[in-house]
């Protein structure tokens with residue numbers, strides 16, 4: 697009998713995983729707790745979805761701050777070109793903009809979701825919506841998944857439930873808890889690519905001030921740890937904008953940090 701496989705999470709990762717598994721003739725179901733697929737994907741790139749970057753892969757590694765080796769096999773097993781080809785083969789036209797950023801030609805993230813749904817259909821993936829997985833138990837070589845009052849049995853399970861940002865889209869970190877309960881070691885989660893809160897009260901007076909062509913340097917114990925050049929904005933809680941999001945990625949592992957703006 698064919699193996700039964702479940703993918704939990706109907707975001708881009710779960711959809712691609714389920715589609716590829718389905719393309720190998722497996723019995724596959726995609727479980728999504730929302731009433732539709734790709735709720736977070738829908739809001740990406742301000743509703744346009746920046747699909748990938750068309751630069752050579754070796755160049756993309758320059759933007760990875762920590763543990764580049766971990767991503768080596770993912771980057772080369774399913775490349776930026778592969779995702780463009782896959783979406784184009786499902787009828788989505790794409791375009792490349794400044795900085796090699798790839799978008800759907802229509803500027804609509806919903807068209808990316810439609811192409812991914814077509815990919816699922818082509819590969820015979822059964823999709824169960826409003827399927828909020830509550831628990832997974834591993835017993836006698838089988839995974840027992842609880843959804844509501846029902847229990848389902850699978851030979852293999854892929855957890856693709858996303859991170860913990862924008863929980864309203866469904867990414868509430870459930871998968872991290874499932875993995876933890878099944879004995880996986882979970883390292884402490886840290887925010888990345890986020891605006892930065894600043895404690896100083898005076899920051900509120902600058903709310904709304906937007907800056908271009910500025911240099912933002914981050915220091916830890918007087919040592920420069922990251923520098924970024926470009927645009928930023930002061931908000932009611934601190935700072936935001938492209939260079940702030942980039943620098944947040946580098947400073948999140950340092951306890952004592954100082955920012956200097958030039």
Ligand SMILES: Cc1cc2nc3c(=O)[nH]c(=O)nc-3n(C[C@H](O)[C@H](O)[C@H](O)COP(=O)(O)OP(=O)(O)OC[C@H]3O[C@@H](n4cnc5c(N)ncnc54)[C@H](O)[C@@H]3O)c2cc1C
Pocket residue numbers: 704705706707708709710727728729730733734735736737739740741742745746747748827828829830856857858859861862865866867868869870871
């Ligand atoms: C505002 C914003 C803009 C962004 N813009 C871009 C961009 O332009 N380009 C880009 O590449 N990235 C962008 N990102 C990042 C991108 O959205 C994420 O990297 C991507 O969505 C991660 O995909 P995923 O499939 O791993 O997880 P998610 O997209 O988070 O999907 C996980 C899915 O799992 C489901 N789920 C969770 N728990 C359960 C459960 N217990 N049972 C069943 N289902 C469950 C959730 O409902 C969700 O649908 C943006 C993110 C944000 C917040």
